[in-house]
Amino acid sequence: MPLVTTYDMLNKAQSLGVAVGAFNIENMEMAQAVIAAAEETQCPVILQTTPSTLRYGGTKLFVNIASALAQSANVSVAIHLDHGNSLDLCCKALEDGYTSIMYDGSSHIFEENAEVTKKAVELAAKRGIPVEAELGSVGGKEDDLETENAYTDPQMAAEFVALTGASSLAVAIGTAHGIYKGTPVLDMKRLVEIRKKVSVPLVLHGASGLTKDAVQNCIREGICKVNFATELRIAYSDGVKAYLKKHPDAYDPKTYGRYGFERVKNLTIEKIAMCMMEDIRKWEQSKM
Numbered sequence: 001m002p003l004v005t006t007y008d009m010l011n012k013a014q015s016l017g018v019a020v021g022a023f024n025i026e027n028m029e030m031a032q033a034v035i036a037a038a039e040e041t042q043c044p045v046i047l048q049t050t051p052s053t054l055r056y057g058g059t060k061l062f063v064n065i066a067s068a069l070a071q072s073a074n075v076s077v078a079i080h081l082d083h084g085n086s087l088d089l090c091c092k093a094l095e096d097g098y099t100s101i102m103y104d105g106s107s108h109i110f111e112e113n114a115e116v117t118k119k120a121v122e123l124a125a126k127r128g129i130p131v132e133a134e135l136g137s138v139g140g141k142e143d144d145l146e147t148e149n150a151y152t153d154p155q156m157a158a159e160f161v162a163l164t165g166a167s168s169l170a171v172a173i174g175t176a177h178g179i180y181k182g183t184p185v186l187d188m189k190r191l192v193e194i195r196k197k198v199s200v201p202l203v204l205h206g207a208s209g210l211t212k213d214a215v216q217n218c219i220r221e222g223i224c225k226v227n228f229a230t231e232l233r234i235a236y237s238d239g240v241k242a243y244l245k246k247h248p249d250a251y252d253p254k255t256y257g258r259y260g261f262e263r264v265k266n267l268t269i270e271k272i273a274m275c276m277m278e279d280i281r282k283w284e285q286s287k288m
Contacts, residue, residue, distance in 0.1 A: 136172030
């Protein structure tokens with residue numbers, strides 16, 4: 001089926017008390033693996049690309065990969081710009097066919113973040129495309145940006161969504177991008193307060209490395225989209241490394257790429273089940 005936006009899937013997730021898995025892809029094999037996992041579980045997925053991935057491949061290339069795979073799939077697939085760091089990149093993604101975008105102004109002061117996010121929302125609205133925003137700052141390293149945690153203020157979150165018209169909001173409650181050096185402590189009370197004040201779907205960044213219980217506790221308190229990136233990169237790379245260790249003379253990318261594919265597919269199935277609160281049938285059985 002054609003690529004879809006994230007509007008319906010996130011609103012449905014919110015009504016069901018589950019989350020949609022959003023998976024960062026770096027190449028064709030990872031995209032194939034994520035969609036294969038979605039078809040096996042009969043659950044929707046969001047493919048995501050970051051600015052550094054787009055410098056590597058470009059928005060048009062990744063849209064075409066996602067669109068070709070989605071056309072032959074029997075589940076809903078969206079392609080999302082993750083951590084869009086400029087209006088120019090947001091515009092490029094919209095022009096080339098992305099069905100969801102994020103403008104990330106979390107490194108700016110509240111007023112500047114709100115102002116530019118609102119512009120991104122207005123641009124996307126002309127094409128019927130939803131916009132994810134971020135308030136507060138998820139720490140760790142994402143692409144070229146390394147930041148410290150700055151927790152989301154619940155009252156400011158409500159004001160921010162009202163000012164910008166964002167379709168979903170990424171919140172900072174103690175998660176981090178990249179590989180955790182210790183056990184993260186999540187501020188669940190803060191998440192509960194944000195949920196009370198903000199009606200749009202909430203997004204959890206930095207989920208790679210969190211325990212299943214931690215992720216599912218966040219979903220119970222209102223998270224509707226969960227992002228996975230680092231774990232997928234590790235899974236793909238580990239698959240390739242394992243094959244080349246056994247077959248050091250291999251030279252055909254199709255052979256070792258398949259091993260990366262299988263690792264990513266299996267991990268994605270696990271993460272989808274986690275997001276669906278271990279009941280993948282719940283999504284398919286819903287008539288929404």
